[in-house]
Amino acid sequence: MIEGLPGMGNVGKIATDFIIENLKAEKVIEIYSHSFPHCVLVNEENLIDLPKIEVYQKPLKDKTLLLIAGDVQPLDEVSCYEFCNILLDTFERNNGKEIITLGGIGQQEVPKSPKLYYTGNTKNIIKKYYSSILNNNLYGVVGPIMGVSGLLLGLAKTRKIPAISILAETYAHPAHVGLKEAKEILTYLNEKLSLKLDLNQIDDSESNDNNRKVIDNQKLKKLMKKPFITKINKGSETDYIG
Structure with missing residues (x-):
């Protein structure tokens, strides 16, 4: 299972949405909840x-991939725990094997060459997903991993489900769209999981007009939609929002 909900730079959301679009994955569940923001979103059809x-x-070929995507995350701690436990219940009923969560680590400036970090809930899963492009030295670099991306790892550990989180450096600004950072994660996953994604559909060059990232494929412009992002107070370490 791969989870990528809105968070820092929307890195996880962009990466997961791209996988769904590129692989033409089938939607099997829609989740609505009173724990989501009390609003509606205006879509491309107005x-x-x-x-x-x-x-x-x-x-x-050798597995079935579950992908968790969406506009929002649960708003509070209780609903986040409930949501993650429901996901894990469903995952176990379907004999799921491993979980990957995706997200970003906020930086004060736009990273020119975003570094990738990863952590997990067992040493074996860390060893399995080792790569020279992933850095496992997160202690003192990143603070708590908040939201679904972090909590899934912790709750999965209590159920003895191996889980990892892959985090890319990104700009900690609410308007930033981390396409370049998402592409770094996608490049790794594409090779590691043999997804056969067409990464040429992502153009991560900077726009001269507004310094924003753009997507070449018209069908993928929906990845640019700005979702809701939960806020936490900043501490001495870099904060990460799942």
Whole structure:
């Protein structure tokens, strides 16, 4: 299972949405909840949608991939715990094996060459997903991993489900769209999981007009939609929002 909900730079959301689009994954669940923001979103047809989280699946050669995407995260601690436990219940009923969560580590400036970090809930899963492009030295670099991306790892550990989180350096500004950072994560996952993604569809060059990232493929412009981002207070370490 791969989870990528809104967070710092929306790195996880962009990466997961791209996988769903590129693999033409099938939507199997839509989740609406009173623990989501009390609002509606205006879509590309100028109509409204309730904020939701979606679950997709894609059969591959040697596995079936579950993908968790959406507009929002649960708003508070209780609903986040409930949501993550429901996800894990569903995951176990379907004989799930491993969990990967995706996100960003906020920086004070836009990273020219974003570094990738990873952590997990067992030493074995860390060893399995080792790569020279991933840095496992997060202690003192990143603060608490907040939201679904962090909590899934912790709750999965109590159920003895191996889980890792892959985090890319990104600019800690609410308007920043971390396409370049998401592409770094996608490049790693594409090779590690043999996803056969067409990464040429992502153009991570900077726009001269507004210094924003752009996507070449018209079908993927929806990845630029700005979702809700939960806020936490900043401490001495870099804060990460799942």
